[in-house]
Amino acid sequence: MSGDAAPLLTARCLSKLFGGVVALDSLDLDVFGDDILGLIGPNGSGKTTFFNVVTGIYPASEGEIRFDGRDITNLSTQAIYRSGIARTFQRSRLSLPLSIFDNIMIGNHKRLNHGLWFNLVRRRAFQAELEENVATARELVRIFDAPLSERLLDPVGGIPMIDRRRVEICRSLISKPRLLLLDEPSAGMTGEETRLLMDDILEVKSRFRDLTIIIVEHEMGVIERITNRCVVLNFGQKIAEGTYREVAADRQVQEAYLGME
Amino acid sequence: MSERGPANTAATVPHTRNPLPALAVAALATAFLITLLLVESQVGIAALIAGAAIATIAAARQGLLTRITAGLATREDLLGALCVAGVLVVTVFFHEDHFVLLMVATLILFVVATLGLNIQFGYTGLINFAGSSFLGVGSYTAAVLTMHTALPHLLVLLMGGVMAAAIGSLLLLPVLRTRGHYSAVVTIAFALLFKTFLEVNDILGGPQGLAVAGMDLFGWSFNDNIVIGDDFELSFYANYVLLSLAILVVAFIFVRRLDRSWIGLNLDAVRLDETAAACFGLNILRWKITAFTLGNFLIGVAGALYGMMLGFIAPANFTFGDSLILVSIVLLGGLGNAWGLVVATAIVVIIPEKLQAIQEYRFLLYASMVILILLFRPQGLIPRPLRTYFPGFRTR
Amino acid sequence: MDVGLFAQYVMNGLMLGMMYALVAVGFTLFFGVLDVIKFSHGDVLTVGAFTALATYLGLSAAGVNSPVVQVLAIVIVAGCSMALLGALIARVLVLPLKNAPALNTLLITLMLGTVLRESVRLFYPEGANPKPFPSLLPSDALVLGNFNLRLDSVLMLAAGAAVIVGVQLLLNRTKLGLAIRAVAQDEETAKTMGINFTLVVLITFGIGSALAAIAGIMNGLYYNEINFGMGLLLGAIGFSAAIVGGLGNIYGAIIGGFLFAMLQTIGAVALPFASAYKDVFAFGAIILIMAWRPTGLIQEKISERV
Known part of the structure; x- marks a missing residue:
């Protein structure tokens, strides 16, 4: 943990209201470079809403988000992605009829040439760019699973859940983001699959030196294994912060999870 | 179609060079088409159509169809060339027959128009229930420009496309602002508005319509028969067949390349999951605007030449029902499959022309057909294959 | 503009508004329970109006000439048969596509609309031409200067208002209404509470479609003409x-x-x-x-x- 360095992402007094429902309640949160931060809390405590506000899907009702020293509050999803934040979704949102390669390329949008002339007329140049990207995508997938990297043209609809999760993470990583938001990557997988995927995430973390990760998880084993710091939310507020052991021992946290008021 | 990358790069492997399946399919299709067009007896036509349907279903049951299409997929350039050759053979065969050549040219122009619809609907998921209206915009533009200006006719075709794209852009605001599929109602309202407007507007001829001058390409007047030597005379519609074919080839290559590019990927991503796409930096509006405008442009160009070929256009040519038929073609062919469109348009244009008995019932029949397709085979007759970037594209 | 003419316009606007509202309530009911847009709704209205006309012709041929009986009969016959048609559409076309892309539901109902419209045009005797619709309501008028307050208009407005209030009461005061609102709120929860989801959807589509039939009859009675494209x-x-x-x-x-x-x-x-x-x-x-x-x-x- 980079103790005194400036945080990569900060949220100050961040609130999000849906009608009368308070999903985030003046949340203050710091994420430092090199963190794997676990974001935990009971259902409906605002974890996914936090991701949605950070990535610009919902506008914040109040407060400020800074990323890498820059105010990104209420920027468009596109601008936030370009600034270096990528995410996965709780319910896998891959384009099932498209191939693994195409899905990953959707994540590489900012580094592809989208000109009409380039795409339609300069087919040789296009092919060169295509081949370069095939190679990059294959390299990336190989970190996760070597056999999968040889099947880049298989439609995503036909591969098992764990591979879909891998493809989803590759789609987020291909553009080399500074911050990766993982929204419940273990959802819908067996314990063994979850373990394999966490191996992959740790492997990714060791390869991409300056990648920071925030992970939302319900599986406490996962949180304990891979995070170096945790933030616990309840009713949109931060109720505890620290290493997993520290927050797990916190009385307020235990009450929140057991549903005691 | 003429896109063959360097043969031994990492991304492409030399694909099967056997041209026989493509040749056989093309020859068979051309022979069938000629027979179908020749036969006059209604019973004979019905038998031919039924026979073809049964043969196709049988082939599909045997798995033959998927093998053929897979084989053709790697030889698209050849298939394209053979289709062009097939049309030329049919044109020469029926060189004196106005009726047949008009039908062939109409068929080709409808393929161009549905290619445009395919960019909007098949790729981007932007549904347009005013296809026939944009065809009408092209036709009426051609009518006004050919009768009142001396603009060269090739430019008139272009202007037909530009006008369709421009009028389409008036609809862009409501189409883009409406969430999900409500935008469909905007295009429906426009289709109904357009026809009503034409009917009450005297300047554009009201319900009686307008005359359109025939195509004149650098002094080559399209409305005269072509005479070669002393005794070989081609119907003047052959001119229109040739020009529409040229436009189709360009449009087809354009749409195929679009599909096989990052732009095609963007359009698919917008259709499949807007929210996820936006999270990866796709500018949803930009791609929707691109698709809607390009699509309307193609439809407008087809409409301009269609009007010039018909010589006389009226609001009744561009009804909401006709728009629905265009949408049916795209669904029937297999959403997003350009080759499927060719087959589907042929079925939808030729059958009611030849089978007079069903002419009156065509709206009813096609609407019922789409209902059945959506219930039982939503991927269409020829489902769109997985996206690729070059024929025979491999990743290793 | 003088007051009489103004009143005439207001009356005309109210009539139109009532018909539009009846149709709109149908759309909103369908959307409420299933989140779908049913584009055949307008054509169900057409079929309803033609069913009413056929019923009237049948009654006249059978010698039933009392306008009161005739009006009641056409409303009941057209209303009930459209309710059945609506439920049938929901059962056969809309529910099976519940998990398909929303676009498919839109397309299938739009195409069904075409089937209905074309069927009226092709199979109703001389369906392609506009058909005269009888005036069955008393056409006595209260003349106030330039303004004719016609009794039939007043009756129709009152009937329309009564229907809308009835639907409102049904939704808010009955067990069925509670079930419909529960399904609209959250399908899964409604199911776990033991509500028969399919049945509620079918009934809702039936009610919405019956409203369309009533709007179609109002249209016919008001303009004394119906045609296959009206919907x-x-x-x-x-x-x-x-x-x-x-x-x-x-x-x-x-x-x-x-x-x-x-x-x-x-x-x-x-x-x-x-x-x-x-x-x-x-x-x-x-x-x-x-x-x-x-x-x-x-x-x-x-x-x-x-």
Whole structure:
């Protein structure tokens, strides 16, 4: 943990209201470079809403988000992605009829040439760019699973859940983001699959030196294994912060999870 | 179609060079088409159509169809060339027959128009229930420009496309602002508005319509028969067949390349999951605007030449029902499959022309057909294959 | 403008608004329970009007000439048969596509609309031509200067209002209404509470479609003419009215219907020379309204889960 360095992402007094429902309640949160931060809390405590506000899907009702020293509050999803934040979704949102390669390329949008002339007329140049990207995508997938990297043209609809999760993470990583938001990557997988995927995430973390990760998880084993710091939310507020052991021992946290008021 | 990358790069492997399946399919299709067009007896036509349907279903049951299409997929350039050759053979065969050549040219122009619809609907998921209206915009533009200006006719075709794209852009605001599929109602309202407007507007001829001058390409007047030597005379519609074919080839290559590019990927991503796409930096509006405008442009160009070929256009040519038929073609062919469109348009244009008995019932029949397709085979007759970037594209 | 003429316009606007509101309420009911847009709704209205006409002709042929009996009979026959048709459409076309892309539901109902419209045109005797619709209501009029307050108009407005209030009471005061609202709120929860989801959907589609039949009969009685294409315009307007009111919101649909009628009437008064463009303006207004307030004047709940 980079103790005194400036945080990569900060949220100050961040609130999000849906009608009368308070999903985030003046949340203050710091994420430092090199963190794997676990974001935990009971259902409906605002974890996914936090991701949605950070990535610009919902506008914040109040407060400020800074990323890498820059105010990104209420920027468009596109601008936030370009600034270096990528995410996965709780319910896998891959384009099932498209191939693994195409899905990953959707994540590489900012580094592809989208000109009409380039795409339609300069087919040789296009092919060169295509081949370069095939190679990059294959390299990336190989970190996760070597056999999968040889099947880049298989439609995503036909591969098992764990591979879909891998493809989803590759789609987020291909553009080399500074911050990766993982929204419940273990959802819908067996314990063994979850373990394999966490191996992959740790492997990714060791390869991409300056990648920071925030992970939302319900599986406490996962949180304990891979995070170096945790933030616990309840009713949109931060109720505890620290290493997993520290927050797990916190009385307020235990009450929140057991549903005691 | 003429896109063959360097043969031994990492991304492409030399694909099967056997041209026989493509040749056989093309020859068979051309022979069938000629027979179908020749036969006059209604019973004979019905038998031919039924026979073809049964043969196709049988082939599909045997798995033959998927093998053929897979084989053709790697030889698209050849298939394209053979289709062009097939049309030329049919044109020469029926060189004196106005009726047949008009039908062939109409068929080709409808393929161009549905290619445009395919960019909007098949790729981007932007549904347009005013296809026939944009065809009408092209036709009426051609009518006004050919009768009142001396603009060269090739430019008139272009202007037909530009006008369709421009009028389409008036609809862009409501189409883009409406969430999900409500935008469909905007295009429906426009289709109904357009026809009503034409009917009450005297300047554009009201319900009686307008005359359109025939195509004149650098002094080559399209409305005269072509005479070669002393005794070989081609119907003047052959001119229109040739020009529409040229436009189709360009449009087809354009749409195929679009599909096989990052732009095609963007359009698919917008259709499949807007929210996820936006999270990866796709500018949803930009791609929707691109698709809607390009699509309307193609439809407008087809409409301009269609009007010039018909010589006389009226609001009744561009009804909401006709728009629905265009949408049916795209669904029937297999959403997003350009080759499927060719087959589907042929079925939808030729059958009611030849089978007079069903002419009156065509709206009813096609609407019922789409209902059945959506219930039982939503991927269409020829489902769109997985996206690729070059024929025979491999990743290793 | 003098008061009498003004009153005449208001009356006319109210009639139109009532018809639009009836159609819009149907759209909003369907959207409420299933989150679908059923584009065949306008054509169900057409079929309803033609069913009513056929019933009337049948009764006349059978020698039943009492207008009261005739009116009651055509409303009951057309209303019930459209309710059945609506439930059938839901069962055969809409529910099977529940998990397919929303676009498919839109397409299938739109195509069904074409099937219904074309069937009327092709199979109803001389269906391609406009058909005279009988005036079955007493046409006595109270003459106030320039203004004829016709009894039939008053009766129709009262009947329309009664129907809407009835639907409202049904939704808010009965067990069935509670079930419908529960399904609209949250399908899964409603199911776990033991509500028969399919049945509720079918009944809702039945009610909405019966409303369309009533609107079709009102249209016929008011203009004394019906044609196979009438549902296309009424459907498009009813749909926009429902959108303006915020799909899924009954009060919104009613307000939307009357708002649209008001705009149309004002247009007709302000631009009398352009009366030929009446429908052009109506469709133009639909497009503009969609551009202005794509999710309606009353904000629809945005429920996309990310």
